[in-house]
Amino acid sequence: MSADDQLSRATLPRLAPELRPAVDPAELRTRIVHFGLGAFHRAHQAVYTEHAAARSGEPWGITAVAPRSAGTVRALRSQDCLYSLTERRPDGHRTRVVGSVVGALAMGPDAGAVDALLADPEVTVVTLTVTEKGYHRSPATGGLDTTAGPVAADLAAAPDGPLTTVVGRLATGLAARMRAGAPPVDVVSCDNMADNGAALARVVHDFVRASAWPDRAEILDRMAGAVTFPAAVVDRIVPATGEADRAAAVAALGVQDALAVTGEPYRQWVLEDSFAAPRPPWELDGALFVPDVAPYQLTKLRLLNGSHSALAHLGEVAGLTTIAGTMAADWGERLVRALCAEVSPTLPADGPDPVAYADDLVVRFRNPAMHHLLRQIGSDASLKITERWLPALRELRARGASTPVLELALAAWAHGTRRAAAPPSDPAAEALAACWRSADRPVETVRALLRVLGAGDLADDDALTTAVADRFPALDAGRVDI
Numbered sequence: 210m211s212a213d214d215q216l217s218r219a220t221l222p223r224l225a226p227e228l229r230p231a232v233d234p235a236e237l238r239t240r241i242v243h244f245g246l247g248a249f250h251r252a253h254q255a256v257y258t259e260h261a262a263a264r265s266g267e268p269w270g271i272t273a274v275a276p277r278s279a280g281t282v283r284a285l286r287s288q289d290c291l292y293s294l295t296e297r298r299p300d301g302h303r304t305r306v307v308g309s310v311v312g313a314l315a316m317g318p319d320a321g322a323v324d325a326l327l328a329d330p331e332v333t334v335v336t337l338t339v340t341e342k343g344y345h346r347s348p349a350t351g352g353l354d355t356t357a358g359p360v361a362a363d364l365a366a367a368p369d370g371p372l373t374t375v376v377g378r379l380a381t382g383l384a385a386r387m388r389a390g391a392p393p394v395d396v397v398s399c400d401n402m403a404d405n406g407a408a409l410a411r412v413v414h415d416f417v418r419a420s421a422w423p424d425r426a427e428i429l430d431r432m433a434g435a436v437t438f439p440a441a442v443v444d445r446i447v448p449a450t451g452e453a454d455r456a457a458a459v460a461a462l463g464v465q466d467a468l469a470v471t472g473e474p475y476r477q478w479v480l481e482d483s484f485a486a487p488r489p490p491w492e493l494d495g496a497l498f499v500p501d502v503a504p505y506q507l508t509k510l511r512l513l514n515g516s517h518s519a520l521a522h523l524g525e526v527a528g529l530t531t532i533a534g535t536m537a538a539d540w541g542e543r544l545v546r547a548l549c550a551e552v553s554p555t556l557p558a559d560g561p562d563p564v565a566y567a568d569d570l571v572v573r574f575r576n577p578a579m580h581h582l583l584r585q586i587g588s589d590a591s592l593k594i595t596e597r598w599l600p601a602l603r604e605l606r607a608r609g610a611s612t613p614v615l616e617l618a619l620a621a622w623a624h625g626t627r628r629a630a631a632p633p634s635d636p637a638a639e640a641l642a643a644c645w646r647s648a649d650r651p652v653e654t655v656r657a658l659l660r661v662l663g664a665g666d667l668a669d670d671d672a673l674t675t676a677v678a679d680r681f682p683a684l685d686a687g688r689v690d691i
């Protein structure tokens with residue numbers, strides 16, 4: 210492949226005008242640093258930022274940092290950080306190039322450049338999509354798990370040694386910013402966790418507190434006044450890009466695009482209105498700024514992500530592979546509606562209407578143009594279901610409400626933990642598989658699995674563990690009985 214066949218600033222003029230970015234990337238500067246260079250960021254925050262820059266004329270550009278994948282960084286740089294986004298609608302699709310990413314760095318090899326940007330007064334916003342496991346939270350305390358291998362290694366190595374955790378790199382960079390007396394900065398978690406702003410603030414502060422830096426108390430003091438962590442709810446279904454998606458992008462663009470992404474038409478971003486430093490006017494592209502994101506966050510986590518995980522684990526039991534395929538099973542839509550109805554009494558009354566929300570979910574999940582693999586949603590389940598199912602389960606059981614749908618979902622998840630896949634699709638895969646040593650005593654197995662999740666209270670709920678274990682025989686036979 211020659212450079213002539215590849216998407217880049219040089220080949221951009223060859224594209225039809227409707228395929229070109231909404232902004233001229235040459236006019237943007239790095240004012241946002243983003244950690245996590247995955248498809249979700251490219252199809253969500255990068256799009257809002259591009260439109261905000263285009264509509265305001267302000268030069269908001271993003272330098273995206275890949276925590277691990279140096280390959281993605283190389284590929285992105287070779288395309289001058291341009292890539293295409295294809296919106297997949299039930300009745301067709303629409304492709305265009307996104308122009309808001311202006312730099313790409315690999316967190317390890319480019320650590321100096323990452324730190325320099327974090328201390329740069331021009332950079333006033335940092336965003337993150339590093340998935341739940343990127344936060345290294347202790348299930349027991351919610352704080353930083355300083356005993357986790359990578360965290361302990363980073364604490365010993367910071368500030369000058371090689372760091373592998375985003376929390377370590379971010380804390381180190383922010384500390385350097387505080388030492389340099391640079392202006393305030395907003396740090397926005399865009400991961401699917403309740404109270405994600407506070408969760409991120411906690412692990413970053415914990416890292417500084419546990420460091421050996423002689424000035425750590427002053428750093429924490431300065432951070433209290435100069436670094437805010439607004440909470441945010443992000444929403445767009447973005448399946449991992451497959452070969453067919455890349456081929457479709459080439460067909461639409463007429464040039465190669467190794468970083469093509471696809472997404473559903475729907476997108477939403479709700480942010481806590483507590484920014485201390487300049488930020489892009491994302492509201493120009495429909496983002497909502499609200500005093501408290503909790504009603505949106507809990508509704509999204511428990512209804513959308515909760516049903517996604519339930520569809521993923523039950524669909525796998527039934528031998529299915531995609532969300533749209535699972536929605537076509539005779540129980541798919543029923544599962545989504547039943548889960549939403551079961552969980553909705555736990556949602557704040559001032560949030561979105563749960564019945565209308567469930568109606569929308571059914572339409573979004575059924576979108577036949579989306580090839581969203583159950584395997585992708587089922588990965589890292591020990592961290593996901595802890596956010597999506599367990600808090601609602603606890604609340605409902607404390608009120609004496611019955612929880613048949615969550616029990617069924619939990620049984621399907623438990624069923625899938627029996628054998629750790631290779632490569633493992635969950636950081637706790639081995640510990641979970643080990644719980645099946647007492648497979649002849651299924652209730653014991655369920656208890657042990659819940660303990661691995663840090664849910665000792667639920668493990669001690671005999672009615673729950675028995676109800677979950679009672680579901681195993683039907684699931685063994687590949688049957689989903691709702």
Ligand code: CS2
Pocket residue numbers: 401443444445446447513514517518585586587593
């Ligand atoms: C999904 C989410 O992979 C998953 O676990 O549930 O990525 C989901 O598609 C997004 O949160 C939708 O906004």
